[in-house]
Amino acid sequence: MSRFSRRQFLGRSLVAGAGISAFPSLLRAAAPNETLGVVVIGVGGRGGSHLDAYASNPRTEVRFIVDIDESIGASRAESTAKKQNGRKPKVVRDMREAFESKDVQIMSTATPNHWHALAGVWAMQAGLDCYIEKPISHEIAEGSALVAAAKKYGRMCQVGTQCRSNPAIIDAMKFLHEGGIGAVKLARGLCYKRRASIGPLGDYPIPDVVDFSLWSGPAHYTDPQLTRQRFHYDWHWQRLYGNGDSGNQGPHQTDIARWGLGVNSHPLSVIAYGGRLGYQAERKDENYVDAGDTANTEVAIYDYGDKTMVFETRGLSVDNSADEELNRLFDSTRGNKIGVVFYGSEGYLVQRTYTDCVVYDKDLKQVRQFKGGGDHFGNFVDACISRRSADLNADAWEGHLSAALAHLANISYYLGEKHLVTEVEAKRVLDGVKSYDDNVATLERTLKHLTDNGVDLAKYPVSLGPFLKFDPAREIFPDSPEATALVTRDYRAGFMCPTADRV
Ligand SMILES: NC(=O)c1ccc[n+]([C@@H]2O[C@H](COP(=O)([O-])OP(=O)(O)OC[C@H]3O[C@@H](n4cnc5c(N)ncnc54)[C@H](O)[C@@H]3O)[C@@H](O)[C@H]2O)c1
Numbered sequence: 001m002s003r004f005s006r007r008q009f010l011g012r013s014l015v016a017g018a019g020i021s022a023f024p025s026l027l028r029a030a031a032p033n034e035t036l037g038v039v040v041i042g043v044g045g046r047g048g049s050h051l052d053a054y055a056s057n058p059r060t061e062v063r064f065i066v067d068i069d070e071s072i073g074a075s076r077a078e079s080t081a082k083k084q085n086g087r088k089p090k091v092v093r094d095m096r097e098a099f100e101s102k103d104v105q106i107m108s109t110a111t112p113n114h115w116h117a118l119a120g121v122w123a124m125q126a127g128l129d130c131y132i133e134k135p136i137s138h139e140i141a142e143g144s145a146l147v148a149a150a151k152k153y154g155r156m157c158q159v160g161t162q163c164r165s166n167p168a169i170i171d172a173m174k175f176l177h178e179g180g181i182g183a184v185k186l187a188r189g190l191c192y193k194r195r196a197s198i199g200p201l202g203d204y205p206i207p208d209v210v211d212f213s214l215w216s217g218p219a220h221y222t223d224p225q226l227t228r229q230r231f232h233y234d235w236h237w238q239r240l241y242g243n244g245d246s247g248n249q250g251p252h253q254t255d256i257a258r259w260g261l262g263v264n265s266h267p268l269s270v271i272a273y274g275g276r277l278g279y280q281a282e283r284k285d286e287n288y289v290d291a292g293d294t295a296n297t298e299v300a301i302y303d304y305g306d307k308t309m310v311f312e313t314r315g316l317s318v319d320n321s322a323d324e325e326l327n328r329l330f331d332s333t334r335g336n337k338i339g340v341v342f343y344g345s346e347g348y349l350v351q352r353t354y355t356d357c358v359v360y361d362k363d364l365k366q367v368r369q370f371k372g373g374g375d376h377f378g379n380f381v382d383a384c385i386s387r388r389s390a391d392l393n394a395d396a397w398e399g400h401l402s403a404a405l406a407h408l409a410n411i412s413y414y415l416g417e418k419h420l421v422t423e424v425e426a427k428r429v430l431d432g433v434k435s436y437d438d439n440v441a442t443l444e445r446t447l448k449h450l451t452d453n454g455v456d457l458a459k460y461p462v463s464l465g466p467f468l469k470f471d472p473a474r475e476i477f478p479d480s481p482e483a484t485a486l487v488t489r490d491y492r493a494g495f496m497c498p499t500a501d502r503v
Pocket residue numbers: 041042043044045046047066067068069072093095110111112113115133134135160161162214215217232233234248
């Protein structure tokens with residue numbers, strides 16, 4: 001089976017015609033020893049860590065803050081000024097204003113997911129280096145566009161999977177690649193992370209302080225209507241903007257799973273099953289409709305030919321519903337389990353937190369541990385100065401491959417949303433899917449988890465997405481035009497993210 005490499009991809013995306021640039025390319029290289037000016041975009045939640053990182057780094061200074069929420073932008077500018085000896089960043093609502101300034105060399109973004117790729121492409125067209133939060137894209141084609149833009153404009157583009165800079169994970173991956181647990185054919189990523197309902201689907205007011213048109217950006221803006229109670233954060237669970245927990249927590253773990261398995265391309269196929277389940281029981285109202293439309297329970301099986309990755313997302317209470325082996329590997333029977341298990345011929349390696357990995361022998365006796373955190377923002381700044389993209393610990397290509405795993409799973413899941421299945425049918429289909437996992441055992445564990453949480457599977461069955469072959473080189477589903485249509489999205493006029501051949 002031929003594999004698709006980074007080099008082939010770049011060759012393909014850059015052959016085609018003229019790019020469409022929203023910005024004239026500016027010469028922005030800072031003189032040696034000159035402080036690099038930074039614009040941080042989206043400073044509500046995670047953006048706070050971006051601000052702290054650049055404000056505390058002597059080589060950088062935050063000069064612009066962009067947020068469509070005036071109140072957040074203003075208060076972050078005050079707190080940033082205190083960390084920068086009074087140098088207060090300018091606050092604007094529209095990122096394009098900051099991109100036009102010659103005072104900035106770096107763009108760092110923590111907006112909602114649907115804005116990541118377009119912000120990155122615009123910034124690189126304007127000559128800026130980019131740090132883009134995970135998932136780097138909202139759609140598969142957007143990730144390719146970022147890879148192509150970084151190459152075309154010679155920009156540093158780092159994705160916010162910060163585990164890539166943590167010695168605990170770096171050393172554990174090295175140990176794995178050196179055969180520390182023997183041959184590894186299977187990695188299982190876990191996002192067992194409790195997520196309560198985001199409230200009933202409804203028609204809610206948009207806060208006065210936000211610019212909803214700019215917030216919506218590339219997504220639909222047919223009607224300024226908000227269907228969720230809380231404006232910020234809960235967009236993660238609405239598919240127009242977010243990618244569910246498979247695309248939220250998921251990219252941290254699928255990235256590590258892919259790194260450990262040593263696969264540097266897309267998988268050859270995917271199949272996903274799950275649902276947005278259990279909130280009727282949680283709210284004690286059988287007619288309850290939650291405002292989210294991403295899966296809160298999702299299992300995806302990815303085939304890499306000689307290796308398998310499985311990713312499990314669980315949003316209901318995760319107490320008591322893992323099996324004995326997983327409980328022992330995570331050294332806990334209750335609560336969240338967020339990590340990756342590598343199954344080797346000589347033992348197991350478990351990424352248990354962002355700064356802690358443990359090795360077990362085949363008898364589940366702990367034999368080794370790796371610990372330690374690092375500085376992912378610092379690594380990015382190093383590369384901005386060295387001008388060597390090879391210095392980046394998580395470049396656009398890595399970000400693209402890992403984000404695409406969430407998108408691949410969600411495409412199968414969304415296409416299967418209405419295909420509600422009995423346990424018997426699900427077992428029959430999954431038993432026939434090639435995998436180094438025991439697909440049926442994983443399904444049984446998932447169903448037990450749901451029934452433990454009060455889900456009546458006869459009334460609210462899981463849905464099963466189609467098994468989809470994927471062509472890693474062309475980034476299409478050769479047997480499914482409807483899946484291929486979901487590799488991109490319908491962009492709103494004025495907010496179109498170009499494809500890789502047109503960045
Ligand atoms: N690397 C990590 O560990 C980590 C942790 C948390 C979140 N994240 C990522 O960070 C991103 C943000 O997540 P969050 O939970 O902080 O979301 P959030 O909704 O809490 O914050 C997003 C902020 O972006 C602003 N915003 C939205 N659109 C904008 C635009 N067009 N221009 C400027 N500002 C805009 C919002 O007003 C808000 O302040 C997500 O992509 C998420 O996956 C990464």
